Structures are given as structure tokens and as C-alpha cells.
Amino acid sequence: MKSLSSSIATLATLATFFSTISSAVLPTTAALATRDSDLAARGYATGACGMHVTLYTLSGLGPSNQNAEFAVEVTLKDAKGVQIGHLDKTDLNPSVSVDSQLPLTMEVASYIDINSLSTEHITFAYGADKWSENDTSRCTVGGLARAPGALVQDMDCGFAC
Numbered sequence: 001m002k003s004l005s006s007s008i009a010t011l012a013t014l015a016t017f018f019s020t021i022s023s024a025v026l027p028t029t030a031a032l033a034t035r036d037s038d039l040a041a042r043g044y045a046t047g048a049c050g051m052h053v054t055l056y057t058l059s060g061l062g063p064s065n066q067n068a069e070f071a072v073e074v075t076l077k078d079a080k081g082v083q084i085g086h087l088d089k090t091d092l093n094p095s096v097s098v099d100s101q102l103p104l105t106m107e108v109a110s111y112i113d114i115n116s117l118s119t120e121h122i123t124f125a126y127g128a129d130k131w132s133e134n135d136t137s138r139c140t141v142g143g144l145a146r147a148p149g150a151l152v153q154d155m156d157c158g159f160a161c
Helices: 002-025 029-042
Strands: 048-059 069-077 083-091 095-098 106-112 120-126 129-132 139-141 145-147 150-160
Touching: 048 083, 048 120, 069 095, 069 106, 083 095, 120 150, 129 150
Parallel strands: none
Antiparallel strands: 048 069, 048 150, 069 083, 095 106, 106 120, 120 129, 139 150, 145 150
16 A cells, blocks of 8 residues: 555655646746747747758859859748748849848849859848858858759748748
């Protein structure tokens, strides 16, 4: 009998322990409701946002690319991977702004480096945060593919939002 009552006492102690831990660690219903209402008011999940960019090199496809013209298509996603902004294929002359649910505008710009063999460069700016597609800690860039009248390159980049 002692072992049965001892087991029951142990189970009761464990139940109290787990109840105490779960109330301390797990968010309350009120906390979850507040978080969800904050998210709804903001319109996006904060943290590490991302974007997918398709770069189109429309002309100047020769070796010098001196007369290259670019267009971009941009999709912005929040920290949960939900699309919060999109820019359809738009000429990049020399920059475009991507509107979204974010408080700041994503700026995408191109520049040509005449001292480089790789003359197409894309830069990004979200507020004071600035980087280029060459920043391998923030962007993954795919290879060039031919499409009718253009070279196409896809890239994915991340930024704090």
C-alpha cells in the first residue's frame, strides 16, 4: 500500500510542478490575444522578413553591357512567410520603390560598374539598412537564364523588419 500511496503522491507533485511550469512558460490566452491583435493592427509578423527578386536584363546583352536596361519583379514576405508586398515587372530606371504593409518602403536600385566584368548590380535599402545582391550573408543569387528578349536572374534576400 505504501508504494501505491507514494506513487499517487509523486504523481500529484508532478502534476503541480507541470502546471506551475506551463503557466510560467506558456503564454496566457490574454497574451496570445494581445499578440494577435498587435499583428492584425500592424498587418505583418516582425522579425526576419524576406524578398524574392527577379532581375531582367532587357538589352545591351553584348559583352560590354554598356547600354543595359533592367526591370525587376519583387515579392516581400513577413517573418511568417506571408506575402505583404509585391511589385510587378517594372523598369529599373535607376530605382523603384516597393510598397507593402511594412512601415518603410523597400528601395531597389541598379548601377553599372564599368570596371567590372559583371556589370549588373542591384542594391536594396530598407530605411538605413542597405546591401547589395553580392552580400552572400543576406542574398542567394541564382544563375542567369535566357528568356525571350532578356536574361533573367532570381535572388532571395533577407532583412530585419
